[in-house]
Amino acid sequence: MRKSALLAAVLFLLVALVPLAGDAYWLRLGTTMLMYGVIAMAWNFIGGLAGYPSFASAAFFGLGAYAGAVAQKLGVPMGLAWTLAGALSLAFAALLGLALLRLRGHYFAIASLVVAEVLRELVNSATDLTGGGMGLNLPVPHDATVASQSEFFFYAMLALAAITFAAMLWATHSKLGFGLRCIQQNESAADMLGVNTTLYKVAAFMLSGAFAGAAGAIYASWVHYIEPPDVFDVLYSVKAIVMVLLGGAGSVFGPLFGAAIFLSLEELVWRNYLQVHTGVLGLMIVLLVLFLPKGVFSLRLPWRKGKP
Amino acid sequence: MTSILPRRALAAIAMLACGAVAALPGTSMAQGTIRIGAPLPITGPLSPEAKKLQNGMNLWVETANKAGGIKVGAKKMKVEIVYVDYQSNTPRAVQATEKLITQDKVDFLFSPFGSGAAKAASSVSEKYEMPTIAATASSEQVYDQGYKYLFGVYTPNQTLTEPLADLVKKQAGGVQRVAILARNDLFPLAIAQEMEKSAKKRGMNVLYFEKYAIGTLDHASALSQIKAVAPHWIFATGYINDLILIKKQMSDLGIEAPVVTMVAGPAYKEFVSALGKSAENVTSAAWWHPAVRYTSKDVFGSTENFNKMFHAKYGTEPDYGEASSAVSGVVLQLAIEAAGTLDKKAVRDALAKMNTMTFFGPIKFGPTGQVVSLDPPVFQVQKGRQVVILPAGIKQGDLQLGVK
Numbered sequence: 011m012r013k014s015a016l017l018a019a020v021l022f023l024l025v026a027l028v029p030l031a032g033d034a035y036w037l038r039l040g041t042t043m044l045m046y047g048v049i050a051m052a053w054n055f056i057g058g059l060a061g062y063p064s065f066a067s068a069a070f071f072g073l074g075a076y077a078g079a080v081a082q083k084l085g086v087p088m089g090l091a092w093t094l095a096g097a098l099s100l101a102f103a104a105l106l107g108l109a110l111l112r113l114r115g116h117y118f119a120i121a122s123l124v125v126a127e128v129l130r131e132l133v134n135s136a137t138d139l140t141g142g143g144m145g146l147n148l149p150v151p152h153d154a155t156v157a158s159q160s161e162f163f164f165y166a167m168l169a170l171a172a173i174t175f176a177a178m179l180w181a182t183h184s185k186l187g188f189g190l191r192c193i194q195q196n197e198s199a200a201d202m203l204g205v206n207t208t209l210y211k212v213a214a215f216m217l218s219g220a221f222a223g224a225a226g227a228i229y230a231s232w233v234h235y236i237e238p239p240d241v242f243d244v245l246y247s248v249k250a251i252v253m254v255l256l257g258g259a260g261s262v263f264g265p266l267f268g269a270a271i272f273l274s275l276e277e278l279v280w281r282n283y284l285q286v287h288t289g290v291l292g293l294m295i296v297l298l299v300l301f302l303p304k305g306v307f308s309l310r311l312p313w314r315k316g317k318p
Numbered sequence: 319m320t321s322i323l324p325r326r327a328l329a330a331i332a333m334l335a336c337g338a339v340a341a342l343p344g345t346s347m348a349q350g351t352i353r354i355g356a357p358l359p360i361t362g363p364l365s366p367e368a369k370k371l372q373n374g375m376n377l378w379v380e381t382a383n384k385a386g387g388i389k390v391g392a393k394k395m396k397v398e399i400v401y402v403d404y405q406s407n408t409p410r411a412v413q414a415t416e417k418l419i420t421q422d423k424v425d426f427l428f429s430p431f432g433s434g435a436a437k438a439a440s441s442v443s444e445k446y447e448m449p450t451i452a453a454t455a456s457s458e459q460v461y462d463q464g465y466k467y468l469f470g471v472y473t474p475n476q477t478l479t480e481p482l483a484d485l486v487k488k489q490a491g492g493v494q495r496v497a498i499l500a501r502n503d504l505f506p507l508a509i510a511q512e513m514e515k516s517a518k519k520r521g522m523n524v525l526y527f528e529k530y531a532i533g534t535l536d537h538a539s540a541l542s543q544i545k546a547v548a549p550h551w552i553f554a555t556g557y558i559n560d561l562i563l564i565k566k567q568m569s570d571l572g573i574e575a576p577v578v579t580m581v582a583g584p585a586y587k588e589f590v591s592a593l594g595k596s597a598e599n600v601t602s603a604a605w606w607h608p609a610v611r612y613t614s615k616d617v618f619g620s621t622e623n624f625n626k627m628f629h630a631k632y633g634t635e636p637d638y639g640e641a642s643s644a645v646s647g648v649v650l651q652l653a654i655e656a657a658g659t660l661d662k663k664a665v666r667d668a669l670a671k672m673n674t675m676t677f678f679g680p681i682k683f684g685p686t687g688q689v690v691s692l693d694p695p696v697f698q699v700q701k702g703r704q705v706v707i708l709p710a711g712i713k714q715g716d717l718q719l720g721v722k
Contacts, residue, residue, distance in 0.1 A: 034416060039413075042413070135529065142507060143503040144503075144507050229409075233412060234441065237408065239406075240409065285360065287403065
């Protein structure tokens with residue numbers, strides 16, 4: 011654990027140097043990558059550790075985005091709005107978890123998938139509060155230059171990623187992580203051995219919700235404009251899973267590396283194929299998951315053969 | 319037989335190959351070409367709109383290049399549009415805008431589709447002082463940020479509802495009871511809210527205001543409620559498929575009213591052909607209509623000629639989206655020619671000073687950058703064709719009452 015923490019600290023410090031490169035476009039990509047990393051790590055609590063195929067990432071992300079945006083619209087300062095959004099997502103995940111985590115496997119996956127749809131419709135119809143289908147504009151700070159703003163949101167996302175990573179590291183090595191891994195291997199057996207499975211699962215789901223929600227809130231402040239189809243996009247749920255699979259499910263660094271690889275592929279394909287980029291990206295992911303089922307860490311190149 | 323390379327290494331090589339192909343340069347940079355960046359929702363739910371915008375922009379590029387290109391000072395330069403797909407996703411539109419400016423190094427920009435994305439992207443283009451033309455952003459909130467480099471060719475939403483409400487008030491004094499049914503989507507809901515304001519301002523009672531979800535396939539319950547309040551004026555918003563369905567179900571339920579207005583579907587030929595007689599006397603408004611007639615000194619020469627060239631290339635009549643994207647190019651061309659240079663600040667100043675006639679209508683931008691010189695036409699389906707009834711200068715007929 012200490013080794014991982016040290017490695018992570020070095021990694022985050024290195025990433026913190028990105029703004030020195032100076033290019034606004036790279037800064038934007040960096041912020042997106044960190045956001046993806048947070049969403050992937052958040053999914054890892056419930057999906058990677060407990061083995062529950064959650065598709066609720068989009069629901070938490072969207073809820074957090076709207077909670078943060080509405081709070082700011084009502085005059086709550088930005089940092090507090092983000093915290094509130096995270097707390098609301100946490101509470102929502104607790105209630106949702108108590109209801110949904112009774113289901114297993116496909117049933118849980120489907121149930122968690124529709125949550126985002128339900129929330130989207132709710133947000134859509136609450137026009138007075140959320141602007142409905144017209145979207146919601148956030149106040150643009152006029153006193154800050156655009157460059158300093160993009161740096162600010164980069165560091166905000168970096169801080170959130172570091173906190174999420176710390177929480178995940180702690181969870182993995184604590185009793186919670188042990189219990190969750192037991193649940194993943196055999197839930198009934200874990201239950202019989204005295205693991206409070208409901209409590210553990212709900213706790214994992216709450217952590218998942220809180221961090222994804224906070225990421226949504228920072229995102230909303232960052233882009234200044236959100237609308238329901240953008241933040242409740244089911245692709246956030248799918249991308250979270252794909253990124254963790256790419257990086258290696260259940261491992262501590264997996265989600266972060268998965269996010270970096272995914273974003274690089276996405277960017278590379280997107281800027282080179284105008285019409286078919288989604289198809290090409292899909293194909294690459296299918297290839298990766300087929301041949302590297304445990305993520306890039308399972309890649310053993312010929313010249314490394316024989317080495318441990 | 320065992321393979322020489324292990325499976326995983328093979329996969330890695332396949333991935334690298336994919337990546338290498340992808341890394342090949344996608345766009346060529348020809349010398350002496352003006353490059354304009356256009357982030358468009360080429361994939362995703364808004365892709366039909368992107369197709370329309372591309373139709374208009376491509377027609378303009380083709381026409382301008384056929385005439386030798388854009389005159390910059392003494393020489394003529396060809397023009398090229400660099401398209402980037404933003405997957406109908408606003409954050410990606412912002413990212414695409416930044417990529418076009420910093421990586422593709424385009425000379426000028428067109429905004430992404432719609433008010434929301436145009437507003438989000440404008441903060442980036444403003445930072446780089448990049449003259450940007452918004453073809454499809456009508457909401458005033460897009461332009462009230464004090465930005466200097468954003469120009470839009472759509473007048474605010476209320477310029478569609480205000481003249482219509484005036485006309486109805488004047489010619490059908492008995493119209494008091496209004497029912498509004500709106501699609502829960504950026505523009506359709508915004509224009510419905512403007513309609514509510516316009517109606518209330520004239521002392522009409524808005525007895526019903528409901529939203530329906532995107533993708534609704536049955537409006538019977540909403541329409542029954544509308545029937546119950548016996549409105550004089552039914553105002554429904556949405557896109558063509560929604561509005562055809564709503565009008566069909568209105569006929570099924572026997573809902574009749576002196577005035578029925580639908581935005582934005584009756585502008586299309588498909589609306590009339592799908593509904594036949596029941597489309598009769600439905601009114602609508604749009605920022606532009608192929609029936610308007612302007613003579614101009616731009617590459618198209620006149621509205622009629624634009625319609626003809628559009629029809630020759632695509633086999634259909636242009637609608638307001640296609641025309642506004644073409645006029646975005648025209649406006650930029652006129653500004654470059656007036657400035658006589660590609661210098662961004664000079665072109666920006668030329669845009670701000672512009673007062674000219676195009677096939678789209680007269681173009682003059684207000685202090686916020688939004689066009690102020692256009693009178694959006696109001697039209698009505700009469701005897702199976704769209705007849706312009708406002709503004710007075712180009713009208714082809716008068717408002718008829720009674721929609722069955």
